[in-house]
Amino acid sequence: MKEYWHSVALEKEKCNGCTICLRRCPTEAIRIRDGKAKIIKERCIDCGECIKVCPYHAKKAFAHDLKSIEKYEFKIALVSLPLYGQFELDNDINRIFNCFYELGFDKVYDVAYGADVLTTLQSDILKKSKRKPLIATLCPAIIRLIQIRFPSLIDHIIPIESPMEITARLAKKEVSQEHCLDFNKIGAFYITQCPAKITSIKKPIGIKESYVDGAIPIKSIYTKLLKIYKDVKKNDKIQKASGKGIGWARVGGQSFALGLDNYLAVDGIENVIKVLEEIELGKLNNIDFFEGYACVTGCVGGPLNVENPFIARNRIRQLSKCYGDKSLEKSEVDEILKTIQVKWTEKIEPLGILKLDSDIEKAIKKMELLDKINKKLPGIDCGSCGSPNCHAMAEDVVRGTATLEDCIIMLKKKVDK
């Protein structure tokens, strides 16, 4: 298997080895070993749940900082949708966009416009598709979750790019023509709310290579932005998207933009898992569209945001209203489609990382052993052994990464004897 890279990481010195993240991880990707959390990288979907719950702020996302833009001759900021919800606005998003010039960027793009393009494109795909429900591509953590836990639903995923990627392609094309620059001299940086987005830049799903060169977390530049925002000097008209495009920042925004009635919009990774289970059972074949987000409230609740997700969502809603609900003309989208690729070029493969062995007979033997061990364990899922629950501990013993003595209850019994 190829080495897998992902964004969420541990700051070892801050971790005190508590079990909070351990139990919240939806893919059981965390273990506590030698008193510190450890992420099993193949299992991590970068949902950022652990970043949100860690009381010691020991989980972070590998990302870029403002220094890293300097190595490019021309610097592009791709402003992510959730950022619009991070400020008390006087109804003009352009003020936020213009702040980025003072941070050192040469040009700023409105990612919500990419969402507008996708609305038109998705609407077309939904009309033509017989498969139900189609699953939105936007949340990369959900796509990875499907690869790992619901591989039979891969064919339901709409195989198109994200607003970030589309905006990056349009931006680079435009800048390269206007300034006669090669692509490698242009740096496009996504101002990100989300570790899974960072991963999707470095290890994209569905395409060979991302057009985005890096990602800078919203929270790492937030205070700088706040200071600039007060009296930002430039006033370029950068805002381009409709209210519908902006609305993609919150759960339900895609379905609203698409004008759908028969859809499911679900936020919070545990809720998403429950609905995917139902889809896999064929119970929801009457639903047209499913948009699922790892984060509560959608991207506006991403772990690298600053503002309370519900307050930010309210602002997004207000902004959507103020920028109107006009969709892009089909002809405008057709023109765009002529210049850039928006469909996925690579097949999405199931990731069989949960399996005990690639040989089924051996896997069955291991499963029997796992069950035997599991029955011996106390079943209280305390997490003290370093595995998220007793079943996972039994699995770790079978895989050879834990021993029965790691169980405190069993050890106590032994000592008592």
Add this chain to the structure above:
Amino acid sequence: MGSNEKNTGIKLEYEILKDDFARAGEASSGIKKVLRQLGIDSSAIRKTAIATYEAEINIVIHSEGGKILVYIKPDKIEIIAKDNGPGIKDIDLAMQKGFSTASNRVRELGFGAGMGLPNMKKSSDEFYIESEMGKGTTVKMIITL
């Protein structure tokens, strides 16, 4: 769970209670987790999940309670759904799409569309059903790997 007499294999067993809608789906979800860990191909997992889920729902709605047994072997998955009655009067009729004896209360919950048995048959490679009035129904389904 435990070893199946002679060959390599895994046996899973789930008790299904009458009228317990809230727990319906637990068996199929548990089976899915085991199959994923065994590295079973995703379409076989989906078929097994649907077959077990429909069997679970049938036992919850129509029977006095029962059991679901799943035997996993390297070449096939065998599902046996066994209930404690009352039995099916006319199996041919019960196998027809859209036929259901479910009560209005059950239908209001979104179940009882008459697709249970047809879906079970469709999801399995081999399908057997036996029923005796007053005693109960046994459905056996095989999904080849």
